[in-house]
Amino acid sequence: MIAEAGLAALWLAFALALLQFCLALAGNRLGDLKTLVAPVAVAQGLLTLLAFVLLIWLFVRTDTSVELVAANSHSAKPFIYRFSGTWGNHEGSMLLWVTVLSAAGALLALIERRLPEASLRATLGAQALLALGFFSFLLIASNPFTRLDPAPPQGQGLNPLLQDPGLAFHPPTLYLGYVGLSVAFSLAVGALLTREVGPAMARAMRPWVLGAWVLLTIGIVAGSYWAYYELGWGGWWFWDPVENASLMPWLAATALLHSINVLAARGSLRAWTVMLAVVAFSMSMIGTFLVRSGILTSVHSFAVDPTRGSFILGLLIFYTGGALLLFALRIASVREGARFDPVSREGALVANNLILSVILGTVFVGTLYPVAVEAVSGEKISVGPPYFNAVTGPLVLILAALLFIGPLLRWRKDSRPNLRRIAGPALVTVAAFGLTFLDPAMGILPRLGLAFAAGLATASFLPLAGRDLRRTPLTIWGMVISHLGIAVAMAGAASDAAFTRETLAAARPGQVLGVGPWQVRFNGVDPVPGPNWTAIEGHLVATRGGTSIRLDPQSRYFSSPATETNEAAIATRWNGQLYTVIGHREGDRWQLRLWWKPFVTLIWLGGALIALGGLLAMIGRLRRERGRPLPVSGAAV
Amino acid sequence: MTLAPKHQRLVLVLLAVTALIGAVLLAMWGLADRAAYFRTPQDVTAGRAEVGVPLRLGGMVKAGSIKRQPDGVSVAFVMTDGVGEVPVRFTGIVPDLFKENSGAVAEGQLQPGGTFVADNILAKHDERYMPPQMGNQAAEMMTWETVK
Numbered sequence: 122m123i124a125e126a127g128l129a130a131l132w133l134a135f136a137l138a139l140l141q142f143c144l145a146l147a148g149n150r151l152g153d154l155k156t157l158v159a160p161v162a163v164a165q166g167l168l169t170l171l172a173f174v175l176l177i178w179l180f181v182r183t184d185t186s187v188e189l190v191a192a193n194s195h196s197a198k199p200f201i202y203r204f205s206g207t208w209g210n211h212e213g214s215m216l217l218w219v220t221v222l223s224a225a226g227a228l229l230a231l232i233e234r235r236l237p238e239a240s241l242r243a244t245l246g247a248q249a250l251l252a253l254g255f256f257s258f259l260l261i262a263s264n265p266f267t268r269l270d271p272a273p274p275q276g277q278g279l280n281p282l283l284q285d286p287g288l289a290f291h292p293p294t295l296y297l298g299y300v301g302l303s304v305a306f307s308l309a310v311g312a313l314l315t316r317e318v319g320p321a322m323a324r325a326m327r328p329w330v331l332g333a334w335v336l337l338t339i340g341i342v343a344g345s346y347w348a349y350y351e352l353g354w355g356g357w358w359f360w361d362p363v364e365n366a367s368l369m370p371w372l373a374a375t376a377l378l379h380s381i382n383v384l385a386a387r388g389s390l391r392a393w394t395v396m397l398a399v400v401a402f403s404m405s406m407i408g409t410f411l412v413r414s415g416i417l418t419s420v421h422s423f424a425v426d427p428t429r430g431s432f433i434l435g436l437l438i439f440y441t442g443g444a445l446l447l448f449a450l451r452i453a454s455v456r457e458g459a460r461f462d463p464v465s466r467e468g469a470l471v472a473n474n475l476i477l478s479v480i481l482g483t484v485f486v487g488t489l490y491p492v493a494v495e496a497v498s499g500e501k502i503s504v505g506p507p508y509f510n511a512v513t514g515p516l517v518l519i520l521a522a523l524l525f526i527g528p529l530l531r532w533r534k535d536s537r538p539n540l541r542r543i544a545g546p547a548l549v550t551v552a553a554f555g556l557t558f559l560d561p562a563m564g565i566l567p568r569l570g571l572a573f574a575a576g577l578a579t580a581s582f583l584p585l586a587g588r589d590l591r592r593t594p595l596t597i598w599g600m601v602i603s604h605l606g607i608a609v610a611m612a613g614a615a616s617d618a619a620f621t622r623e624t625l626a627a628a629r630p631g632q633v634l635g636v637g638p639w640q641v642r643f644n645g646v647d648p649v650p651g652p653n654w655t656a657i658e659g660h661l662v663a664t665r666g667g668t669s670i671r672l673d674p675q676s677r678y679f680s681s682p683a684t685e686t687n688e689a690a691i692a693t694r695w696n697g698q699l700y701t702v703i704g705h706r707e708g709d710r711w712q713l714r715l716w717w718k719p720f721v722t723l724i725w726l727g728g729a730l731i732a733l734g735g736l737l738a739m740i741g742r743l744r745r746e747r748g749r750p751l752p753v754s755g756a757a758v
Numbered sequence: 759m760t761l762a763p764k765h766q767r768l769v770l771v772l773l774a775v776t777a778l779i780g781a782v783l784l785a786m787w788g789l790a791d792r793a794a795y796f797r798t799p800q801d802v803t804a805g806r807a808e809v810g811v812p813l814r815l816g817g818m819v820k821a822g823s824i825k826r827q828p829d830g831v832s833v834a835f836v837m838t839d840g841v842g843e844v845p846v847r848f849t850g851i852v853p854d855l856f857k858e859n860s861g862a863v864a865e866g867q868l869q870p871g872g873t874f875v876a877d878n879i880l881a882k883h884d885e886r887y888m889p890p891q892m893g894n895q896a897a898e899m900m901t902w903e904t905v906k
């Protein structure tokens with residue numbers, strides 16, 4: 122019955138989305154009925170949520186009479202993975218996607234009070250149209266509630282790589298981010314329809330973009346750390362198409378977040394902001410398409426099905442194409458923004474947007490080029506890290522350089538004296554660059570990365586200079602902390618590239634290996650049983666100075682489905698991580714791979730700071746703007 | 759030098775178009791140099807693979823060719839696609855699914871002597887990225903094996 126109830130809830134939600142769209146479309150002609158749009162949006166959100174909760178229930182109970190559960194779960198799995206298994210598959214993850222989409226629409230209907238009524242209604246109509254497409258996709262092409270008769274006695278189990286607490290919550294975080302951008306998209310469409318593109322739209326959009334951006338940041342950082350410790354290869358970014366699929370909306374959202382500030386504060390960059398809102402959500406859909414279509418082969422595209430791929434591609438073309446057409450028709454009537462000088466806060470933010478767009482463009486082309494070439498010529502090619510590193514590396518350094526100056530500039534117009542304040546950070550950069558020559562073997566990119574990181578870390582605090590710190594708005598703190606986070610992450614990436622030491626050997630029990638400042642003694646191996654796997658566990662004791670640490674890396678064997686995985690053992694110290702992996706047996710020896718990675722943790726610490734900054738800015742905005750009167754729509758500030 | 763609003767909008771549009779064209783040109787420059795990233799053994803024996811640049815070499819591990827080295831962590835094998843054969847050397851822990859007669863991708867550089875030195879090996883169903891062409895490659899190889 123639970124499965125049938127879930128399916129019924131989905132159909133009802135679909136019908137309500139259709140109603141919501143029609144009500145919004147009819148608008149003023151309906152008289153008082155038009156006020157029903159918001160309650161319908163809330164009901165639609167709740168019903169979708171109910172369907173998702175019912176699917177979770179089926180997974181937790183391992184109800185194998187449901188095809189999806191039988192194919193992806195097993196009652197012997199720990200509770201947490203039976204729970205997270207709900208979205209560890211194609212149908213479940215698409216249901217999660219739609220749930221977040223509907224819930225975001227419902228939340229918008231509940232809390233948004235400052236937009237003109239007609240704009241909000243048009244926005245909810247756009248959100249309903251988005252939901253309709255994805256409901257159809259679920260109900261027609263990927264019904265998660267399909268029954269299986271006869272029910273097998275046991276399910277097949279979840280891909281062991283997905284059995285990791287980090288990964289269990291990685292997709293929901295990313296989805297919340299992706300779909301948060303849908304609200305920005307709908308707000309832009311609503312504003313275009315009602316010709317209300319202005320600061321009010323920007324202020325309504327800002328918390329959603331900030332929230333989506335924070336979640337995307339967390340998702341990307343967590344995904345990077347997951348790949349780093351779970352895959353056992355010691356790398357933190359692979360330019361895998363699926364990683365790019367989450368990076369692209371992040372880049373667009375980062376640009377959007379900065380241009381929204383210009384629009385909200387100064388009334389400028391109207392068309393640009395609307396365009397970015399459309400692009401950002403389109404990138405989310407492209408991400409979903411890439412991951413779900415199986416067009417790119419990767420561990421993440423566990424559901425390879427061309428029909429579903431074409432369905433999502435159809436939705437993508439419909440929504441993006443429709444929004445761009447609307448943009449083309451309406452943009453000429455959007456009012457012009459306030460003027461600004463090239464050397465001003467606006468100017469710096471435009472430059473930031475342009476560089477981010479160029480980075481986005483190159484990542485986009487690199488990710489989709491193989492698909493395009495294959496479609497046109499049938500030839501198969503592959504684009505990898507050499508391309509992405511070469512084209513994005515220098516652009517990121519330019520962006521970092523811009524970060525020195527931008528936050529110090531005043532709105533509208535600025536003059537030279539203000540720029541003198543960057544002398545300090547510039548000096549720090551040059552000094553740090555000089556210091557890197559203490560290690561003559563370092564490559565040029567790590568050298569520049571470390572130097573810029575030092576300078577940027579100093580520069581990021583300058584906006585606080587001369588302020589009363591207790592009365593500094595949270596939004597300023599948010600910016601300072603996010604920008605500092607970029608410096609910290611850069612320092613981590615550069616020092617990982619420059620200082621990592623590796624030892625690879627086949628060792629006999631009792632043997633001692635050196636890596637960086639550590640002496641690692643191999644004490645032998647033991648078999649270890651797990652809940653649904655067995656493992657060989659290596660015993661290592663690492664010593665440096667007077668301290669010693671135990672490390673027990675495992676090589677795990679899963680029986681259902683049959684797979685082997687590596688569980689690296691990682692010891693974290695303030696100045697780096699010791700990373701150990703056990704490999705295969707070679708006679709009486711065991712392969713061991715040891716890395717000493719100085720300050721590698723700064724990469725993720727920096728990422729966390731970036732997200733924290735976004736969160737503070739969001740809280741600051743929500744607090745500051747509550748109860749503040751609306752500016753006259755479209756007025757130049 | 760504050761511009762008139764009309765001009766300012768024009769300048770912004772021009773900048774955006776320039777950025778877009780810049781991105782595409784930059785991407786094309788990068789791709790022209792580095793997109794020929796995936797090579798088959800046939801490409802290598804026919805001289806269509808550059809020496810000393812990062813490449814992915816994809817094919818099947820030739821039966822009977824895996825030779826483990828005395829140091830316990832190095833391995834030498836031959837990568838084949840039924841037409842060309844390339845000797846590969848690798849130092850590191852090979853993936854669990856790395857076997858003879860099964861698909862693999864070696865990431866590394868071709869040496870002047872014709873040996874491919876890999877710094878990374880991906881096996882079919884490896885947890886890391888596998889270029890899409892491996893699917894077909896393996897299928898073609900199987901057909902070739904059965905025909906032979």
